[in-house]
Amino acid sequence: MRNGIIQFLLIFCAVSLLFFPQTSIDGAKNGLLLWSATITPTLLPFLLLSGFMQYYQTFHFLSRLFFPLKKLFPDINDDFFYTCILGFFCGCPLGAKIINDLILSGSYTKQEGQALLYVCNQISPMFTIGYTLTLILHGNINTLCFFFCLYFPVLCYLFYLFYLFFTKDFLHAHQISHPVSIKKSADQIIFDSLHSIFTIGICIMIFSIGASLISVLPFPFFIKQVLIAIFEITNAVSYFGTMQISSYHKIILLCMITSFGGLSAAAQTISVCKKSRLSFWKYLLVKFLFSLSSGLLAALFFIWD
Secondary structure (H helix, E strand, O other): OHHHHHHHHHHHHHHHHHHOHHHHHHHHHHHHHHHHHHHHHHHHHHHHHHHHHHHOOHHHHHHHHHHHHHHHOOOEOOOHHHHHHHHHHHOOOHHHHHHHHHHHHOOOOHHHHHHHHHHHOOOOHHHHHHHHHHHHOOOOOOHHHHHHHHHHHHHHHHHHHHHHHHHOOOOEOOOOOOOHHHHOOHHHHHHHHHHHHHHHHHHHHHHHHHHHHHHHOOOOHHHHHHHHHHHOHHHHHHHHHOOOOOHHHHHHHHHHHHHHOHHHHHHHHHHHOHHHOOOHHHHHHHHHHHHHHHHHHHHHHOOOO
């Protein structure tokens, strides 16, 4: 069944590329331009830094900076607060890369890493402020309300993780012995970082081509809108942000799109944490539930604006 679906999609993509070559080329150019001009200079230094920090065990040293927080939860994993704070501010897919490295080093179990992936691999707040709120919405909405709608479901899930911490052996400190990354050389760390950034670039290019093809293929209007919304966040935010609809509905849609992050961001996430073999489908399901929750909150909070 799964192979049949993949075969159908591959044939469909091949036919689309043959019949819409210029659209495919334009989509590939847009994706590669985004990757080379924005993603690579922004993300590659962090990927290299993350690799060397793991190599020299700097993660655990930095975790000591959060000692005041750890005093409140003395049994919690030393890397927990570091992972949450850096993963939140740096955003997707660096949060996933940090979690992947800490799973491989033995700091987190696979189950703990899967749970943290939902919390620590959101779309960066800097992207939301700079692109969605400023460039698309022109600063015309309450930023704090938008962020509350966007991150409150994530915060609720974080409280659930604390519940698991107090009731089960979850996110407790683990005895780390012989981390996998210690065996890597500096050249291997650089190669892994380059491999990750090239994989991310391929994901961006593929989904950018897909978004371009969706705009010209004869799909029903509703299906076309849904596909654009879930494919790639930058194109989706731009598309719905410039639609001739009410500001109220626009805010709801943009909040849901930003919360979900898009299939492109999900593919980038899995590409950088495939060694830890985290579940792609569980990640998509939880992100979808976050998106619905954020949309509902936006519908309630902005109804009077």
